[in-house]
């Protein structure tokens with residue numbers, strides 16, 4: 001490790017998330033510094049590097065990973081580029097925090113899983129940041145404590161103001177519903193076995209070619225059901241809510257009970273406008289936990305297995321979308337390596 005034990009991180013992809021992680025590691029996270037940034041857009045990489053002391057800009061992930069001052073990698077390029085970056089990080093035996101999704105399909109996720117096992121030790125934490133959100137953490141602890149009894153159903157709402165250009169039906173599952181796939185597996189501690197996708201008449205605000213909103217039903221191995229309203233052009237705000245219905249009660253998060261104002265004959269509050277605002281604390285905790293574990297020589301948090309399992313569920317979801325029927329999830333048996 002460089003500079004008196006400080007972790008030198010290479011951030012791959014300097015777009016919306018990558019640039020925010022560069023800011024975070026430089027200004028918020030303790031024990032780490034951004035030693036390198038990589039982007040296929042050379043100008044963007046240079047611009048981001050210019051704002052960080054001692055940071056070098058690259059256009060090739062392999063070149064950054066070979067640098068002496070790089071000890072770890074944060075992947076924030078688009079999902080289809082993750083597999084190549086992960087396999088290169090394995091060649092250099094570097095620890096990785098990989099933004100979700102691990103990869104956008106099960107076959108490539110499985111290749112990552114196999115490559116990590118071949119290394120012989122875990123290297124990957126997947127960026128399922130909701131596991132670090134204080135509200136989700138409290139919900140998980142409540143369920144684990146058993147006071148509410150067995151979870152029967154989970155109702156999830158996932159709303160974005162607007163989808164980015166080029167967003168497709170498949171991305172609605174792979175990029176957005178992948179979060180609910182992970183939190184459902186994590187909260188219930190069960191694998192998801194089947195997916196059904198239903199589509200109401202689309203919102204007139206949905207861009208051409210995107211059926212938005214959609215309604216996804218996940219079935220778990222323990223017989224629970226989770227539904228997900230995914231609505232990525234709702235127009236009014238960024239909302240992520242979850243209610244778990246159990247044998248003896250329910251628990252609900254994400255209502256945004258912050259300051260309430262009363263004025264001109266009305267009362268109310270504000271709605272977050274994007275994930276950077278809603279999940280700021282979760283991202284901060286996630287990256288700090290990764291840096292701390294890496295400096296201790298450990299790998300914690302959502303694993304490549306979690307990334308693969310989510311990819312397998314999403315692949316079934318994309319098939320369920322196009323075939324219009326309930327689709328079973330095809331999952332390999334969990335290797336003891338990920339026990």
Ligand SMILES: NC(=O)c1ccc[n+]([C@@H]2O[C@H](COP(=O)([O-])OP(=O)(O)OC[C@H]3O[C@@H](n4cnc5c(N)ncnc54)[C@H](O)[C@@H]3O)[C@@H](O)[C@H]2O)c1
Pocket residue numbers: 012013014015016017018038039040041044061075076077078079081099100101127129175275279
């Ligand atoms: N956890 C979350 O809440 C969250 C939120 C947004 C995005 N993400 C994830 O973060 C990742 C990036 O998303 P984004 O919104 O920042 O995308 P973006 O399009 O804003 O940025 C992606 C950047 O990667 C660069 N890039 C493309 N291919 C590359 C390659 N092969 N090597 C290096 N750089 C490459 C692009 O030029 C661009 O600068 C995705 O995996 C996305 O799913 C996660």
Ligand SMILES: O[C@H]1[C@H](O)[C@@H](O)[C@H](O)[C@@H](O)[C@H]1O
Pocket residue numbers: 160175176179232275
């Ligand atoms: O990539 C983003 C990100 O993962 C957000 O957390 C999610 O709300 C969006 O729907 C998705 O497009």
